[in-house]
Amino acid sequence: MAGAVKRIKLGSQGLEVSAQGLGCMGMSAFYGPPKPESDMIALIHHAIDNGITFLDTSDVYGPHTNETLLGKALKGGYRERVELATKFGIINEDGQFLYRGDPAYVRAACEASLKRLDVDYIDLYYQHRIDTKVPIEITIGELKKLVEEGKIKYIGLSEASASTIRRAHAVHPITAVQLEWSLWTRDAEAEIVPTCRELGIGIVAYSPLGRGFFSSGPELAENLSKDDYRQSLPRFQAENLEHNKKLFERVNEIAAKKGCTPSQLALAWVHHQGDDVCPIPGTTKIENLNQNIKALSVKLTSEEIAELESIASADAVKGDRYGGTISTHEESETPPLSSWKPS
Incomplete structure (x- = not known):
């Protein structure tokens, strides 16, 4: 399978990544108990050896333990082979x-x-x-200094509105915007995706498999551990899940005709959104990682894309993405720069 993953330019600032990344969150946090470290290091090495070199983490995953895990995994010559993305800005205080x-x-x-x-x-x-x-210009101003000092190479935003992206980009070029994008989350298509394209900003799609929904369907909700964060998400609640099941069933039907799995079809749909889009499905199993890589070779016709998009319209899904537990791009406007008074 080595070499099966093409490379893409992410944004217009020079960053090049594998066309599919690896979301590492679930290895350490939010999706049930942390997974065995040695298994996760083996998984990360397997990903890199098979061309998945764009690794995504954050300081809030754990907190901190996921970054430490990646630090261990990148020893022995692996650091030079990857594009490492991490994030700051969320503090988890007792949930x-x-x-x-x-x-x-x-x-x-x-x-x-x-x-x-x-x-x-x-x-x-x-x-x-x-x-x-904090005015976005102030935050980006400090990130710009970190670029100048060589501590970071490129700047990204996650869950930012179109106007926040524009204001940030005016201070220092933004390389990538991370947003949730899948067959059951398409709200970024209206304003955020066109804004990124106008400004030459790459798009990183997280949860492209609907947090596992397009892998397992409604059964997923029955098998979640007590401490799995998805237990609390509105789309996985029984009354919404019954409605959302129809979307999975339709995707499953089309996948069966294509001779691929529903998760490969859902992931292929994200890949077909453009060469400026890099999905970062997470997994903790080598077998699932191999399946995700194969999604890159699932080719969709314009008719198949249209059919998928017609069944994945706005009313196809019931329940908010987070249900108020965490902010999204809808709550990302910052005060004007003129209002800033440093403490």
Whole structure:
């Protein structure tokens, strides 16, 4: 399977990544108990050896333990072979998420991530969620300094509105915007995706398999462990799941005709959104990783894409993405720069 993964330019600032990345969150956090470290290191090595070189983590995964895991996995010559992305800006205080983007915090978070990852620089450093108390220009100004110091190479934003992206990009070029994009989450298509394309910003699609929904269907909800974060998400609640099951069944039918799995079809649909889009499905199993790589070779006709998009319209899904537990691009407007008074 080596060499099966093509490379793409992510954004217009020079970053090149594998056309599919690997989301590492579930190895350490949110999706049930942490997985055995040696197994996860073997999985990461398998991904890299098979051409998946774009690795995605965050300081809030664990917290901190996922970055430490990646630091260990990248020993022995692996660091030079990957594009490493991490994020700052979310603090998890007993299940309550707080957001910070003030300059002192940005710098301290970056230094701490470099230490945990045990690397000299971070390829792509995202603001994980926008701090709506701090003008975006102030946050990006500090990130720009970190670029100039060589601590980070490229700047990204996650869950940012079109206007926030524009304001950020005016301070320093934004290389990538991370957003949720899949057959059951398409709200970014209206404004955010066109804005990224106009500005030459790459798009990183997280949860392209609907947090596992397109892999397992409604059965997924029955098999989640007590401490799996998805238990609390509106789309996995019984009354919504019954409705959402219809979408999975239709995707499953089309996949059967194509001779692929529903998850490969869902992932292929994201890949077909453009060469500026890099999905980062997460997994903790080598077998699933191999299946995800094969999605790159699933070719869809324009008729098949149209059929998928007609069954994955706005009313096909019931339930919010997060149900108020964490902010999204809809709550990412920041105050004007003129209002900023440093403490």
